[in-house]
Amino acid sequence: MPSGSNAKRERQYEHIKDSAKDRGESDKRAKEIASRTVNKERARSGESKAASRTSTRDMPSSRRGGQRSHSGAQGPTRDQLYNEARQRGIKGRSTMSKAQLSKALGR
Incomplete structure (x- = not known):
């Protein structure tokens, strides 16, 4: 407290x-x-x-009341997508935008 x-x-x-x-x-x-x-x-x-x-x-x-949680309409943040791309070993991820990362991850 x-x-x-x-x-x-x-x-x-x-x-x-x-x-x-x-x-x-x-x-x-x-x-x-x-x-x-x-x-x-x-x-x-x-x-x-x-x-x-x-x-x-x-x-x-x-x-x-949770309006800004990342599970909403906007989906994951760019940082979350970047971390997933790093784990998968996607090349060129550091210069990608959120949309490009999402596409590269197949979302």
Whole structure:
């Protein structure tokens, strides 16, 4: 649990952590997801000393609800495609765009 939190944030942290575990995340990953979410909510509501611009001006985590996960319509990121191309030994991968990598991998 992030330091300097109140009882509400502790309950929120536990709820998010339990939800992540129910989805099959590891204990370490569930704690990371919960901490990041709670810290962002604290920053948005002015409970933290320092807050990044994206924390305060971005869409709230509760409303976003996984809209930016990489399993959506856009598919894997360029870096994910690049790593797969590297594992398969595809030549010229470092200069390829996301579309070119996708085509070279047969997607």
